[in-house]
Amino acid sequence: MRTVSGRRNRTALILGGGSMLVAALWIASAATPLVDRWPEAAPHLPHGDSLLGEALAAQGDLLLPAAAAVAVVVTVAGFLLLAAQLPRAPQRNPLRITGGDDRVLGSVNPGVLERALVDAMKSVSGVTDASVRLGGGVGAPWIRATVTVAQEAEAGWVAESVRERLIDDVSVVLGTAPVRVDLLLRLRSVRAPHTAQLRGSDARTTEAATA
Amino acid sequence: MSANPGPLTRRPARSLPALLLAVTAITAGAAAAWLLGAYAIDAAWPAPVAGLVSALAGMRLDALPILIGAGALGLFGLALVICAIVPGDPVLREILADGTPGQAAVSRRDLALRVRRSVEHVDGVQGARVSVRRKRVDVVVRTPVEDTGAVLRRSRASVETAVEQLRPVTPLRPRVRVARTR
Numbered sequence: 001m002r003t004v005s006g007r008r009n010r011t012a013l014i015l016g017g018g019s020m021l022v023a024a025l026w027i028a029s030a031a032t033p034l035v036d037r038w039p040e041a042a043p044h045l046p047h048g049d050s051l052l053g054e055a056l057a058a059q060g061d062l063l064l065p066a067a068a069a070v071a072v073v074v075t076v077a078g079f080l081l082l083a084a085q086l087p088r089a090p091q092r093n094p095l096r097i098t099g100g101d102d103r104v105l106g107s108v109n110p111g112v113l114e115r116a117l118v119d120a121m122k123s124v125s126g127v128t129d130a131s132v133r134l135g136g137g138v139g140a141p142w143i144r145a146t147v148t149v150a151q152e153a154e155a156g157w158v159a160e161s162v163r164e165r166l167i168d169d170v171s172v173v174l175g176t177a178p179v180r181v182d183l184l185l186r187l188r189s190v191r192a193p194h195t196a197q198l199r200g201s202d203a204r205t206t207e208a209a210t211a
Numbered sequence: 212m213s214a215n216p217g218p219l220t221r222r223p224a225r226s227l228p229a230l231l232l233a234v235t236a237i238t239a240g241a242a243a244a245w246l247l248g249a250y251a252i253d254a255a256w257p258a259p260v261a262g263l264v265s266a267l268a269g270m271r272l273d274a275l276p277i278l279i280g281a282g283a284l285g286l287f288g289l290a291l292v293i294c295a296i297v298p299g300d301p302v303l304r305e306i307l308a309d310g311t312p313g314q315a316a317v318s319r320r321d322l323a324l325r326v327r328r329s330v331e332h333v334d335g336v337q338g339a340r341v342s343v344r345r346k347r348v349d350v351v352v353r354t355p356v357e358d359t360g361a362v363l364r365r366s367r368a369s370v371e372t373a374v375e376q377l378r379p380v381t382p383l384r385p386r387v388r389v390a391r392t393r
Contacts, residue, residue: 003216006224013225013295016232020288027281030272046272053268064247071243078236085226085233090216135216143313144216151328155377159307159315167311180313182219184303187321189328 002087012081090144092135095174110134113173120169121145124161126153128188132166138174146184159183219316220301228294235287300345305380317377319343326350329373335362337392343383348374350387359389 029035030046038045046055056063095108114132121130129148136142143166149158163181171177246264249257256264270277303316323341326348330339335356342349350370354362370385 003221004224004226006222009225009229010295013228013232013291016236017288017291017295020284021292022288024281024285024288027272028278028285031278048271048273050272051268052270052272052277053265055272056268064251068244068247068251071240071247073240074236075240075244078233078238078240081229081233081236085230133216142216144219155317156307160309163309163311163313163315178312181311182216182313183315184219185306185315185317185321187317187325189321189324191328191331 002089004085004087008084009081012077012084090133090135092133093137095134095138095141097138097174108173113170117143117145117166117169120165121147121162124158124165126150126158127162129186130162134170136179138176140179141170141174141176142180142182143170143178144182144184146186148186148188151188151190155185155187159185219314220303220305222301223299225294225299228291232291304343306377308378308380322377322379323348325377326370326373329369330366333362333365333369336366339366346381346384348383348385350385352387352389353392354389355392357391359391363387363389 027046030048035042035045035047092110095110095113097105097108099105114134117132117134118130121127121132126149127147128150130145132143132145134141134143145162145166147158147162149155163183166181167177246257246260255261300319303318304322305314305316307315323343326343327339327341327350330336330341330350330352333352335354336352337355338353340351348370350366352362352366356362366389367385367387370387374383374385
């Protein structure tokens with residue numbers, strides 16, 4: 001299952017939105033009598049009676065390079081944030097199977113194990129499609145699986161069977177039980193039929209009966 | 212070590228506001244970089260925007276267009292901050308909790324569709340609209356049948372069965388209403 005980092009997005013939104021808000025309030029303060037009320041801050045506040053061009057020119061020669069640098073940084077940050085919206089699957093790495101004295105006996109590509117687990121999940125009745133992600137190393141593996149459950153199957157039973165099957169298989173292969181097994185169920189729900197329908201097996205029985 | 216994937220039922224990632232912010236940042240940043248770059252090289256503003264720049268430079272800081280621009284910027288910023296702070300309703304709902312470590316979850320959309328399809332199988336029901344709220348399932352059933360009481364009773368039983376089968380960890384109370392179609 002691929003996800004987008006919500007924490008990163010929310011941080012970016014607070015930083016971006018907050019700086020826009022502060023900038024807007026700073027500009028809008030030119031129309032308020034804030035400068036008269038608070039003379040100490042006058043050098044840092046905009047004055048309503050000055051022209052925009054003069055106010056910028058008063059900042060000296062440093063303004064142009066600083067503004068150009070800020071513009072480039074903002075553009076790059078925008079591209080990075082845009083790239084962060086592509087959903088990513090959780091990271092995984094090769095599973096190193098070690099002996100009793102921590103000597104590496106062999107490595108397993110998680111992809112190989114994942115394919116085997118997908119086949120095992122699909123063999124559970126009621127599961128029409130499955131995918132799985134295995135990570136965390138041999139010492140503390142975690143599993144994140146997605147299964148599509150048929151309409152007529154009992155979702156509770158399917159979920160329980162799939163999770164048990166995953167725990168058993170991973171425990172047998174890696175020697176340690178997974179620390180967590182997350183399962184996303186996609187429920188297939190079929191529309192109620194508007195006309196009378198015979199299922200395939202019923203139709204054959206009927207044909208056999210009439211023959 | 213691999214990153215721990217975190218819980219399944221997390222708050223929404225706020226992709227759409229982040230996308231808006233990213234596009235705004237790219238547009239504004241690229242436009243500013245182009246303007247300032249052109250000014251640094253030619254020592255003059257580029258021809259297409261020279262008029263606009265001189266008009267802006269001659270404007271007082273408390274002029275109406277500048278205040279309107281500041282207001283729009285402030286509102287946009289405020290909206291983004293609110294999006295970041297408000298937790299939002301998780302897209303996935305945890306169901307079927309048992310002793311196994313980890314979570315089983317189903318999307319709110321799948322849950323609503325399952326309830327809807329189940330209600331649609333009830334006799335006398337023409338159609339249904341289902342929305343899954345935080346602690347409630349709202350179902351509006353359309354029926355042409357005059358005896359709406361019976362339809363309501365059967366629909367409610369059907370909704371309860373569909374929800375009970377999934378055993379949501381946060382209990383969902385069904386609220387069923389019947390609308391008569393003419």
